[in-house]
Amino acid sequence: MTDENYMQTALQLATQAKGQTSPNPAVGCVIVKHNRIVGLGTHLRAGEAHAEIHALHMAGHDAEQATVYVTLEPCQHQGRTGACVDALLQAQVKRVVVATLDANPLVAGSGVKKLRDNGIEVIVGVCEREAQQINEAFFHYITTKMPFVTLKQAISLDGKISANKGQQTAITGNIVQQDVHNARAEHDALLVGSQTILTDNPLLTNRLSANKKQPIRIVIDRQGLLPQHVNVIKDTTVPTWLFTTKSYSFTAHHVRVFLANNWSLEDVLTTIAQAGIMTLYVEGGQQIATSFIQQQLVQRYVLYIAPLLLGTGAVSMAATTTHNQLRIKETATLGNDIKITMEVDTC
Ligand code: AOF
Ligand code: ZN
Numbered sequence: 001m002t003d004e005n006y007m008q009t010a011l012q013l014a015t016q017a018k019g020q021t022s023p024n025p026a027v028g029c030v031i032v033k034h035n036r037i038v039g040l041g042t043h044l045r046a047g048e049a050h051a052e053i054h055a056l057h058m059a060g061h062d063a064e065q066a067t068v069y070v071t072l073e074p075c076q077h078q079g080r081t082g083a084c085v086d087a088l089l090q091a092q093v094k095r096v097v098v099a100t101l102d103a104n105p106l107v108a109g110s111g112v113k114k115l116r117d118n119g120i121e122v123i124v125g126v127c128e129r130e131a132q133q134i135n136e137a138f139f140h141y142i143t144t145k146m147p148f149v150t151l152k153q154a155i156s157l158d159g160k161i162s163a164n165k166g167q168q169t170a171i172t173g174n175i176v177q178q179d180v181h182n183a184r185a186e187h188d189a190l191l192v193g194s195q196t197i198l199t200d201n202p203l204l205t206n207r208l209s210a211n212k213k214q215p216i217r218i219v220i221d222r223q224g225l226l227p228q229h230v231n232v233i234k235d236t237t238v239p240t241w242l243f244t245t246k247s248y249s250f251t252a253h254h255v256r257v258f259l260a261n262n263w264s265l266e267d268v269l270t271t272i273a274q275a276g277i278m279t280l281y282v283e284g285g286q287q288i289a290t291s292f293i294q295q296q297l298v299q300r301y302v303l304y305i306a307p308l309l310l311g312t313g314a315v316s317m318a319a320t321t322t323h324n325q326l327r328i329k330e331t332a333t334l335g336n337d338i339k340i341t342m343e344v345d346t347c
Contacts, residue, residue, distance in 0.1 A: 001032075007030075013040060022276065025135040026135060029042070031063055031093070033066035039058035039066075040058060052084040059091075066094060070096065073098050098124045099130070145273050147272060147278055151289060151302070156171060156314070158310060160311075160315055163310050166199050169310070188276070188277045189241075190204060192288060195287055205238055215238075217232050218242075219241070221243065223244075239254050286315050299343065299344060302341050305339075306337050
């Protein structure tokens with residue numbers, strides 16, 4: 001077995017915890033001695049033990065003189081949990097193979113340095129690209145202090161989201177709906193504007209995914225227009241965060257009101273990032289999509305395209321004046337529809 005083989009196992013462990021560790025990264029670790037795996041670990045949840053700690057625990061005395069494969073640079077800072085570098089030194093491991101450095105300014109190379117300073121052989125960059133992909137959202141979040149934003153739209157072939165303004169139009173099929181609920185489960189929060197609530201009155205919960213995780217529902221309602229009887233207020237099972245400049249006449253235990261004199265989109269994103277939202281799924285209509293795109297706040301686009309033409313009277317997905325170059329990451333056919341995942345070209 002090569003270093004790449006063992007790192008692939010560690011990457012699989014990390015991948016399986018993706019979406020459940022926010023605002024922490026997903027990390028996997030494998031400890032190998034004499035060509036035998038003696039320990040495995042995954043970071044499962046923010047606030048709980050890091051991947052290396054689980055793996056060291058499993059390895060026990062076998063960790064001595066062993067090689068540690070870890071998908072992210074071990075931390076040397078004292079966060080909510082202890083420093084992994086110290087635990088590795090104490091266990092007297094021989095060699096540490098790291099897939100990628102940690103972009104967290106509190107770590108950023110200092111974990112590797114401390115290991116090397118203490119005589120440990122460290123290799124960095126094995127399966128680096130895959131490791132960076134797994135923690136793409138975390139890296140964005142920890143360096144920009146903003147959530148990683150995915151903008152989702154279901155559009156007709158001519159790029160329209162509804163036949164008429166203020167009216168909901170069925171565009172894509174059931175398989176897309178299932179896929180959207182899976183995506184909701186994988187995000188920390190989803191966001192719409194008050195217009196979407198007033199026209200569609202959606203519940204904005206995940207009801208179709210096998211993954212039962214529910215994202216927080218965020219509504220930008222600057223004018224305080226939401227009435228108490230809409231679904232996101234009536235349904236108390238999931239938190240709803242309202243960003244507004246006017247106070248409401250109602251209160252509810254699941255509703256958190258963020259009141260300010262003005263809410264720019266950037267302020268909203270900064271505020272929710274501070275509250276621990278690392279991944280945001282934007283499901284808004286034309287207005288919200290336009291603002292996010294125009295202000296270059298989108299990292300990933302997911303478009304579901306239906307074989308349907310709605311014509312010139314219909315509402316476009318966005319009305320921007322900017323020119324944005326995107327890169328296709330993935331395409332898939334979902335029933336009669338096509339899914340295209342794109343990312344902003346940073347090159
Ligand atoms: C690792 N292994 O498995 C993870 C790491 O608050 P704490 O103590 O959990 O620290 C969180 C930070 O630690 C996080 O921002 C990231 O830089 C690093 N995560 N590091 O060595 C792990 N999850
Ligand atoms: Zn750690």
